[in-house]
Amino acid sequence: MWSNLEWFLKAVVPVAESAGVRLAAHPDDAPIAEYLGVARILIDVDSLQRVIDIVPSPNNGIGFCMGTIGTMAGSDVVDAIRRIGSQGKVFFSHFRNPRGKVPAFEEVFPDEGDIDMVAAVAAWNEVGFDGVIRIDHCPGVVGDNLRADRSFAFQVGYLRGLMQNLENMGVVQ
Amino acid sequence: MKLALTVRYGYDEELIFAQQLGADSVVVRFDLGDPQDTDLSPVVYRVQVAGMQLAGVELFGMSDEFQPWSNGLACALLAAQDAGVETLFCASPIRQSATLTVDLEAVVATASATGVRVCLDSSCLLPEELAWLPAGDVQVELALGLAPLEPGASLAAEAAKRVSAGGVSSVRFDGGGQPLGIGSLNVPACFKALATAGYDGLVRAGSAALLAEDDDWNPKGAANDLGYLRATLQTLQSGG
Numbered sequence: 001m002w003s004n005l006e007w008f009l010k011a012v013v014p015v016a017e018s019a020g021v022r023l024a025a026h027p028d029d030a031p032i033a034e035y036l037g038v039a040r041i042l043i044d045v046d047s048l049q050r051v052i053d054i055v056p057s058p059n060n061g062i063g064f065c066m067g068t069i070g071t072m073a074g075s076d077v078v079d080a081i082r083r084i085g086s087q088g089k090v091f092f093s094h095f096r097n098p099r100g101k102v103p104a105f106e107e108v109f110p111d112e113g114d115i116d117m118v119a120a121v122a123a124w125n126e127v128g129f130d131g132v133i134r135i136d137h138c139p140g141v142v143g144d145n146l147r148a149d150r151s152f153a154f155q156v157g158y159l160r161g162l163m164q165n166l167e168n169m170g171v172v173q
Numbered sequence: 174m175k176l177a178l179t180v181r182y183g184y185d186e187e188l189i190f191a192q193q194l195g196a197d198s199v200v201v202r203f204d205l206g207d208p209q210d211t212d213l214s215p216v217v218y219r220v221q222v223a224g225m226q227l228a229g230v231e232l233f234g235m236s237d238e239f240q241p242w243s244n245g246l247a248c249a250l251l252a253a254q255d256a257g258v259e260t261l262f263c264a265s266p267i268r269q270s271a272t273l274t275v276d277l278e279a280v281v282a283t284a285s286a287t288g289v290r291v292c293l294d295s296s297c298l299l300p301e302e303l304a305w306l307p308a309g310d311v312q313v314e315l316a317l318g319l320a321p322l323e324p325g326a327s328l329a330a331e332a333a334k335r336v337s338a339g340g341v342s343s344v345r346f347d348g349g350g351q352p353l354g355i356g357s358l359n360v361p362a363c364f365k366a367l368a369t370a371g372y373d374g375l376v377r378a379g380s381a382a383l384l385a386e387d388d389d390w391n392p393k394g395a396a397n398d399l400g401y402l403r404a405t406l407q408t409l410q411s412g413g
Contacts, residue, residue, distance in 0.1 A: 111195065141396070157354060161400060165405050
């Protein structure tokens, strides 16, 4: 799997560079070594670092899914933000906060999960991340439509609230 | 501080919505209608069935003239006492303040007799009324965002001043038609000032903004506001 990925990245990253497009690898969700007989390799923070290191390039980086990384065995999302984010290799982030880790975790609203989201947003600022943090899927809400607008509205308010509160404290610029 | 969501009486979907989104409690809006027939026990029952805490009942449909308003509130206080509702929220009628203390003393007496707290909307109170309150069980809900508590003053500082003066049982953040976090209301600064002044009571959002393609009770706006207030509270609790 790793040799395949290396072959693939070495082929496409130069094309991405010439096209001015950045490639952001999303970790395997759920981060388990095998799913339905298929091996999975992006299942811990070290493996994300390996993706970055295989083909060093400003166009090769990570889609930092806080939810998936949060469910990785032994992971600490805030530490992972500092580690990967400080290299300038996070091209976007998914904002999600599950409860538990593999093999047993559950989807909850972003204010209810195991990740300290206040510390996480502060860490994004600390590493100078100025990319997109995109709210992600979370539990459904009664009466919601297929786009889950009510659920997303809660998350938008929550994320904006964290950012504005940290700005008010002078933690986030 | 505890977060409450305001819901309409008779719409269980709104209670479930509040429960799912993690509100600590609900304030139920109730049309006082004919005050003599007021029965708040169904309100209490529906909230209990939904597994929620009832922070209070917000009355609307009240008279704009003081005497019928006061009479209606007296009926509601008795109904609240019977049903076990601890707090009634309402707006006072706009009037001249010449007989203010006399007027409100009747309300104070009724509230005291029933043991039910009345929270008057600060945005509808005259400065003299605000200065006079709290009086017994008649207290104030600070409405932040609709009108300045004191023209020209910092809203956060004024809110803290009111809390220090005592008698603030609830704080309501009103985006004035905008979702919280979008308009000019600095919720984080107000929260910080309130906490510094020692406020530890109820916090809720005012009327939710109407967002695109929303239902008639504006659940998208309400969800945004609850998420925003939750983030604010968590940031404060984390040491911010």
